[in-house]
Amino acid sequence: MQTGQSVSVIPGAQTIPSCTVAQLLVQYLLAEGVTKVFGIPGGAAVWLMEELKKHADQIEFVICRHESGAAYMADGHARATRGLGVVLTTSGPGATNAVSGAMNAQASNVSLLVITGEVPEKYFGQGYLQEGTDAKLDVNVIFRNAVESSAMISSPSNFQTLFQQALRNARSLPNRAAHISLPNDVAGTCISPPPTKPTPSSYQARAACADPEALKTSLHELLQARRPLIFLGNGSREALAQPERLKAFTEFVDRFGIPVMTTPDAKGIFPESHELSLRNYGMCASAWPDLYIRPLGDPDHYDALMVLGSTLGELATTTAASNPYNKALLPTQHFIQLDLDASVIGRDFPVTRGVIGEIGASLDVLLQHAHQYHHPDPAKVDERKAYVRQIKQSHTAWADPEGRDSDKAPVHPAAMIRVINELVREGEIFIDAGNCVGWSLNNLVVDPPVRYQSALAMGPMGFGVAAVVGAKMAQPDKPCVAIVGDGAFMMHGAEVSTAAQYRTGAVWVVLYDNDLAMVSQGMAQLLPPAPSWQDYYKLGAPDLVLFSQGLGAEAVAITPDQGTESFKAALVKALDSAQTSGKPQVIVVHINTQPSPPYGWPVLPIPSCTLPSASAAGGDSSL
Missing domain, CATH: 3.40.50.970 (Thiamin diphosphate (ThDP)-binding fold, Pyr/PP domains)
Incomplete structure (x- = not known):
């Protein structure tokens, strides 16, 4: 077996004793x-x-x-x-x-x-x-x-x-x-x-490339527009995780009055409580982006979009499952897409300008150039800010505001998300696959230092169940909460034992409906009648409290006769105990199973397949 090294020796590099x-x-x-x-x-x-x-x-x-x-x-x-x-x-x-x-x-x-x-x-x-x-x-x-x-x-x-x-x-x-x-x-x-x-x-070296000339032209097009919009994707997460850059970007959009929306997996990388935030677009979106964009053909349809770090895939651009890759996203004039990966620029939507560059370095060029060479038009800025305020004042962001405000039993999933929103003010919120995605996208308002973590490109069940343990190990002094379904929890709930072994106080909020509800509710809407899908994907009514306790967690159930206040009290206690005891915490919430997130499923036409007659087929019709 060869033992010689093929790596070139770097002048002045330090060697270490011979080793395996x-x-x-x-x-x-x-x-x-x-x-x-x-x-x-x-x-x-x-x-x-x-x-x-x-x-x-x-x-x-x-x-x-x-x-x-x-x-x-x-x-x-x-x-x-x-x-x-x-x-x-x-x-x-x-x-x-x-x-x-x-x-x-x-x-x-x-x-x-x-x-x-x-x-x-x-x-x-x-x-x-x-x-x-x-x-x-x-x-x-x-x-x-x-x-x-x-x-x-x-x-x-x-x-x-x-x-x-x-x-x-x-x-x-x-x-x-x-x-x-x-x-x-x-x-x-x-x-x-x-x-x-x-x-x-x-x-190794970290990419920090930008195209200054293309960025200057793009900035000019954006700032000259009547209704400009910035669309942040997950590719902007690393760049805007730096507080100084996020501060400069926030000052920029405020100075020029440019609204901001994000893709679902970039939710919260720009503070969603900011007056110019339209929150997330795409799957289970806030109502506000569509109201700003306006439909195609509308005289007030927006005229310029700058996309930063998004591939513009299905979930990022589909506000209703019945209308994938919503073409209303196309502005009347300028469609600018900036990404480090040239292969995704113009892939799903035709662009008027594609710019290749690393998002952080490109933002630095944009922000510096805007600060030095551009001056906002106060009338335009005031008009856009007033327009966004009018949208927010006259239209709720939620698909089901009554459900979100509900205190009734059993707990409405949107109300459950609201309580998490009220109590988790820092740290990480992990979202698993299933209806927890839709409920959280539409009902959470995410501001840094809270970080929304999802896996929407692939959507594997069980991701959030386990990932929250690793995050909590990295940030023991901050709350780390996973919002998961009962199906996903059973896939990787054994990792609660890992958390217990390593004294890791992660918190799981389990939406318990004894069903793979995203599938059953989706099939009921895609292929009615709905009653035919009830109980078809049931999970055997497991006792997830006993399951969690057996793995070393402190666990409690919010039963069907308990409402939102009972869940709130349980979450307060769980967050406190997670920090003081280091024990994993599981809250199994028996949710109201009737409502569903606003996916916008269509009703599918039933295929009608008929075999051609023997004469029409030219003879033998056997297979």
């Missing part, structure tokens, strides 16, 4: 600021597990209950720290179990590194237990088709080259997921000559 591949890998993680690795140990990663044990005072190996849960947890930790999430699994099924979480991180612009062990190279192709490379199951190929990059370390000589590339890909902008497969014997092999000390600045 596993030892050097841990040094890379330390250099990247990694403090936690999430996963499940196994026989294909013994040398790396041994090295993590030696560095337990610097990197904690968090033992999860399922590899998918581990990947979601690492995702949540990465979101909360804005750093690198790391997953470690064994080979074979351990590796494939982590694919969904890795794919979700890739789609959600989260920096994630998955390290999977592999059987010793010398046994490839011999039917070794859980072999995942030279057998029918090719883990490397599976990950390669799910994340930004995947590679197998075949020798100590290529370890640094391939591992640095994985780190570059994971830490790039947009953030991505990467995978490394590490055979056991390679992990335990010494590297010679001694390797250079891992230094991130020597092998």
